[in-house]
Amino acid sequence: xxxxxxxxxxxNKTFCLSTKYFNVQDPKFPLLGTLKDEPLGGKGDxxxxxxxxxxxxxxxxxxWNNLKTLxxxxxxxxxxERLLNFVxxxxxxMIDEHEFYCHRIVLQCYSPFFDQMNNLQPNNFIEIDPGVSxxxxxxxxxxxxxxxxxxxRYLTRENILQVLIACQILQVTDxxxxxxxxxxxxxxxxxxNAFHLFMDASRLKQQKIMDLMVPRIKAFxxxxxxxxxxxxxNVEDLTVFLQSNYAIIHCEMEMFMSAVRWLMHNWExxxxxxxxxxxxxxxxxxxxxxxxxxxxxxESPEFLKITQDKAVQKMIDDGMAYAVENSxxxxxxxxxxxxxxxxxPQPRNFSKETKVIIFSEF
Numbered sequence: 001x002x003x004x005x006x007x008x009x010x011x012n013k014t015f016c017l018s019t020k021y022f023n024v025q026d027p028k029f030p031l032l033g034t035l036k037d038e039p040l041g042g043k044g045d046x047x048x049x050x051x052x053x054x055x056x057x058x059x060x061x062x063x064w065n066n067l068k069t070l071x072x073x074x075x076x077x078x079x080x081e082r083l084l085n086f087v088x089x090x091x092x093x094m095i096d097e098h099e100f101y102c103h104r105i106v107l108q109c110y111s112p113f114f115d116q117m118n119n120l121q122p123n124n125f126i127e128i129d130p131g132v133s134x135x136x137x138x139x140x141x142x143x144x145x146x147x148x149x150x151x152x153r154y155l156t157r158e159n160i161l162q163v164l165i166a167c168q169i170l171q172v173t174d175x176x177x178x179x180x181x182x183x184x185x186x187x188x189x190x191x192x193n194a195f196h197l198f199m200d201a202s203r204l205k206q207q208k209i210m211d212l213m214v215p216r217i218k219a220f221x222x223x224x225x226x227x228x229x230x231x232x233x234n235v236e237d238l239t240v241f242l243q244s245n246y247a248i249i250h251c252e253m254e255m256f257m258s259a260v261r262w263l264m265h266n267w268e269x270x271x272x273x274x275x276x277x278x279x280x281x282x283x284x285x286x287x288x289x290x291x292x293x294x295x296x297x298x299e300s301p302e303f304l305k306i307t308q309d310k311a312v313q314k315m316i317d318d319g320m321a322y323a324v325e326n327s328x329x330x331x332x333x334x335x336x337x338x339x340x341x342x343x344x345p346q347p348r349n350f351s352k353e354t355k356v357i358i359f360s361e362f
Contacts, residue, residue: 084145091114094125094127095132095134101136112171124311131165140175142167152178157196157197164183191220194332238322255282257280259281274311278311282319283323284345285345321340
């Protein structure tokens with residue numbers, strides 16, 4: 001027997017003999033059996049390796065719930081942090097000649113337009129419809145990344161129409177509905193705010209928004225007439241305001257003066273629109289004395305320049321006929337208007353306060 005084998009033999013023999021001191025019937029040692037005699041020639045069971053469970057060591061269950069460890073960071077905030085910081089963006093967009101690097105999963109969650117695309121590769125630049133401005137897309141993407149309903153803060157009077165148009169192009173339905181809800185709110189968009197949104201809608205050819213804003217421009221109309229912006233209106237937008245049944249005025253003379261102010265600001269170019277503009281004036285709502293004044297008064301040269309036109313004179317004459325007929329209270333007023341073939345003008349939104357001024361003061 002080699003020295004190594006002899007040493008191992010003595011170690012195992014010593015260990016096995018030491019177990020004679022244990023009571024093999026003790027339930028603490030259920031796996032210890034009766035010791036065998038020393039084998040002949042120093043070989044046999046003394047050389048067998050013994051497992052821990054045969055030595056009385058057992059793996060006990062650990063009560064994990066009672067252990068105190070450091071808390072794991074939650075997944076959702078980690079993902080949101082990476083999205084906010086544009087970590088490893090996987091889609092590239094070209095909008096209004098500007099490059100945007102975004103996460104496609106964000107766009108796909110809110111937009112079927114992106115969800116249905118097949119070429120969303122990181123190396124591909126996707127050109128977006130020119131109707132989407134870079135400012136509108138920045139607001140839309142920030143809205144997408146905002147937790148909860150805080151995305152409203154990215155909508156302003158200045159950008160809401162551009163955001164609405166971009167949402168319609170990119171099919172961001174949730175934000176589109178929110179924009180329409182804001183626009184439909186009469187408290188948010190009334191008077192001067194309604195006018196500014198009207199002008200934005202006119203520039204962007206959004207007729208439905210224009211029609212929605214006109215009835216909200218009431219008391220602000222006369223303030224608008226006194227401003228430079230009124231003189232800069234195109235003829236289409238001007239006629240919309242002059243035809244409005246909602247603008248609050250004191251008398252029809254103010255509408256006539258408003259039209260004259262716009263025409264005389266650039267008479268050489270705007271004289272061609274004289275007939276179109278004057279058709280918006282409801283001369284029948286003026287008093288006979290006012291109609292005579294705009295035709296004959298030498299102290300109002302601007303009026304005389306306007307009323308020397310034959311078409312305008314015909315409008316004034318028709319208005320005079322109705323004004324005279326309307327000045328006398330008759331139960332058969334409408335029947336007489338039909339008989340005389342007089343056009344009955346639609347009523348205006350007249351203020352309860354009476355105020356008569358001359359054009360120079362206007």
